[in-house]
Amino acid sequence: MKDIMNAVKISEKVYWVGAIDWNIRDFHGYTTKRGSTYNAYLVTSEKPTLIDTVKAPFRGEMMARIASVMDPGDIKIIVSNHTEMDHTGALPETIKEVNPEQVFASQAGVKALEEHFTFDREITPVKDGDRINLGNASLTCFETRMLHWPDSMMTYLAEDRLLFSQDGFGMHLASSERFDDEIDPAILEYEAATYFANILLPYSPLILKLLDRLYGLNLPIDVIAPDHGPIWRKDVKGIVESYRRWAVQAPSKKAVVIYATMWRSTELMALALAEGLSGRGIPVKVMSLDVNHRSDVAYEVLDAGILAAGAPTLNNNMFPSMADVLTYLKGLRPQNLIGAAFGSYGWSGESVKQVEAALADMKVELPGEPVKAKNVPGAEELGRCRDLGALLGDRLLEKLE
Numbered sequence: 103m104k105d106i107m108n109a110v111k112i113s114e115k116v117y118w119v120g121a122i123d124w125n126i127r128d129f130h131g132y133t134t135k136r137g138s139t140y141n142a143y144l145v146t147s148e149k150p151t152l153i154d155t156v157k158a159p160f161r162g163e164m165m166a167r168i169a170s171v172m173d174p175g176d177i178k179i180i181v182s183n184h185t186e187m188d189h190t191g192a193l194p195e196t197i198k199e200v201n202p203e204q205v206f207a208s209q210a211g212v213k214a215l216e217e218h219f220t221f222d223r224e225i226t227p228v229k230d231g232d233r234i235n236l237g238n239a240s241l242t243c244f245e246t247r248m249l250h251w252p253d254s255m256m257t258y259l260a261e262d263r264l265l266f267s268q269d270g271f272g273m274h275l276a277s278s279e280r281f282d283d284e285i286d287p288a289i290l291e292y293e294a295a296t297y298f299a300n301i302l303l304p305y306s307p308l309i310l311k312l313l314d315r316l317y318g319l320n321l322p323i324d325v326i327a328p329d330h331g332p333i334w335r336k337d338v339k340g341i342v343e344s345y346r347r348w349a350v351q352a353p354s355k356k357a358v359v360i361y362a363t364m365w366r367s368t369e370l371m372a373l374a375l376a377e378g379l380s381g382r383g384i385p386v387k388v389m390s391l392d393v394n395h396r397s398d399v400a401y402e403v404l405d406a407g408i409l410a411a412g413a414p415t416l417n418n419n420m421f422p423s424m425a426d427v428l429t430y431l432k433g434l435r436p437q438n439l440i441g442a443a444f445g446s447y448g449w450s451g452e453s454v455k456q457v458e459a460a461l462a463d464m465k466v467e468l469p470g471e472p473v474k475a476k477n478v479p480g481a482e483e484l485g486r487c488r489d490l491g492a493l494l495g496d497r498l499l500e501k502l503e
């Protein structure tokens with residue numbers, strides 16, 4: 103790979119030396135339609151420093167990119183900002199090959215790294231506010247616990263006004279371009295929001311605290327270098343503002359109707375409910391779980407004010423694809439939703455109660471009565487679905503006033 107894979111200079115002292123994973127389509131349950139990148143960075147300071155590594159199979163690509171700038175054996179320091187294996191899979195072998203003087207991680211990071219791997223040396227713990235001396239530069243450490251692992255930290259290179267933000271401000275997007283200003287803004291917005299919805303949403307309160315802290319410190323930041331996707335150099339302010347907006351989880355005038363269906367009965371109910379919402383002027387996204395992945399639903403729910411969910415009963419339970427999505431959404435802890443349950447059944451009909459309980463468990467406000475239809479919904483049941491949609495729409499409009 104040497105002479106083919108090159109590093110990309112991203113600031114005075116820093117090169118991107120990561121890897122592009124064009125083909126990954128499932129990232130622990132999150133569908134990554136556009137692949138991803140594992141970003142590692144080489145700081146060419148007096149003490150050359152590697153920030154994070156890559157997923158294990160991509161180590162050769164990272165080493166080739168480093169070798170395009172310097173002999174990897176000259177690296178003196180490695181910093182691990184986040185223990186998840188897409189950034190540390192290559193770490194043990196890299197340490198062996200490079201033989202750095204020191205390897206740093208947060209205190210929780212040291213523990214987590216040692217629980218994941220076997221190292222031939224001690225990892226040095228750093229704590230919030232510590233400075234790592236790179237000779238003619240330094241890295242300031244910001245612990246960002248639970249964003250999104252207990253070990254997570256960010257590091258700031260004041261000399262280049264650059265924040266290494268690990269997963270924060272990242273996205274799953276494989277591309278030959280490395281910077282935000284080289285990529286269609288609509289793709290950036292979609293993939294950054296999808297990443298936030300699927301990875302960071304549960305930690306929204308911590309994100310708001312982190313943003314307040316960064317603003318309070320008044321750090322000049324020209325570049326945000328995340329561990330996935332493009333590097334922010336044009337719209338640093340824009341992505342930070344988007345994070346604040348998403349983390350606040352203020353509902354917008356939008357409804358998401360998700361449904362599973364066996365013989366189209368629940369689908370007809372979903373369509374009737376969507377008609378009721380539209381009649382109140384609420385834009386609706388109708389999503390069959392046959393063709394929409396759980397991570398697509400998470401993306402749509404991010405800025406929605408309404409989540410209605412419908413499932414038929416199969417063997418005394420809600421249809422499995424709905425159980426999958428509701429379990430996933432519950433873990434993401436969306437806030438401020440209004441919702442309703444509906445569904446069809448043949449004889450026992452447990453699903454609607456189960457869906458409603460799952461929504462209640464997610465703290466979704468449920469202002470109306472759920473609608474059940476035996477076998478095939480008739481005009482009466484479809485009318486009730488339409489009325490339920492209108493009721494949800496009215497409640498959302500009242501809330502948004």
Ligand code: FEO
Nearest residue numbers: 184186188269329
């Ligand atoms: Fe990209 Fe949390 O790992």
